[in-house]
Amino acid sequence: MIRCLRVAREALVSQRTQTINQLRALLVTAPAELRASLAPLSAPQLIKRVARFRIDEVASPAEASRFAMRQLGRHVRAIDVQIDELNDRLTPLVSDRAPELLALHGVGVDVAGNLLVALGQRGTDPVRGGLRSALRGCADSSVIGKDFSAPPLSWR
Numbered sequence: 001m002i003r004c005l006r007v008a009r010e011a012l013v014s015q016r017t018q019t020i021n022q023l024r025a026l027l028v029t030a031p032a033e034l035r036a037s038l039a040p041l042s043a044p045q046l047i048k049r050v051a052r053f054r055i056d057e058v059a060s061p062a063e064a065s066r067f068a069m070r071q072l073g074r075h076v077r078a079i080d081v082q083i084d085e086l087n088d089r090l091t092p093l094v095s096d097r098a099p100e101l102l103a104l105h106g107v108g109v110d111v112a113g114n115l116l117v118a119l120g121q122r123g124t125d126p127v128r129g130g131l132r133s134a135l136r137g138c139a140d141s142s143v144i145g146k147d148f149s150a151p152p153l154s155w156r
Contacts, residue, residue: 002093003117009086016079023050023072030065038069047073 020043027038027046038046051073053066087109094109094116095102101112 002090002097002113003120005086005090005093006113006117009083009090012079012083012086016076016083019072019076019079020047023047023069023076026065026069026072030069031062034062034065047076049073051077 023046027035030038038049041049050066050069053070053073055063055067055070058064058067090113091109094112097116098112101107101115102109107115
């Protein structure tokens with residue numbers, strides 16, 4: 001279950017990033033006056049501002065830019081709602097599966113979910129199977145002392 005929800009969440013986060021990049025690209029080619037008013041804004045400020053644009057009709061390049069930016073800003077907001085919904089579903093699942101993991105400093109639902117999925121795919125029980133050592137960076141004795149700075153000659 002966690003894996004399925006994480007796949008959907010990761011796709012939405014990627015789509016959100018793409019949409020913000022498209023919004024920034026439109027800003028670069030926007031008319032000078034519009035560009036000057038929006039360029040200094042951070043991503044959250046930009047999304048908030050452009051999502052509220054009011055456009056009656058698209059009769060000029062400036063209005064077309066504003067309309068396209070509004071659509072992208074509203075799309076980011078819709079994606080945010082979907083991500084929040086997935087987070088609301090993931091939190092209890094991860095908390096029930098690995099409360100000890102979430103108790104560790106710096107480990108939230110996102111990191112814990114990633115670890116549960118990754119370790120679960122290896123057939124390891126993440127809670128009982130040495131997860132604490134994996135998180136602390138304890139290496140398997142077979143890799144201690146090996147140099148991983150360059151690939152073996154057979155790979156070159």
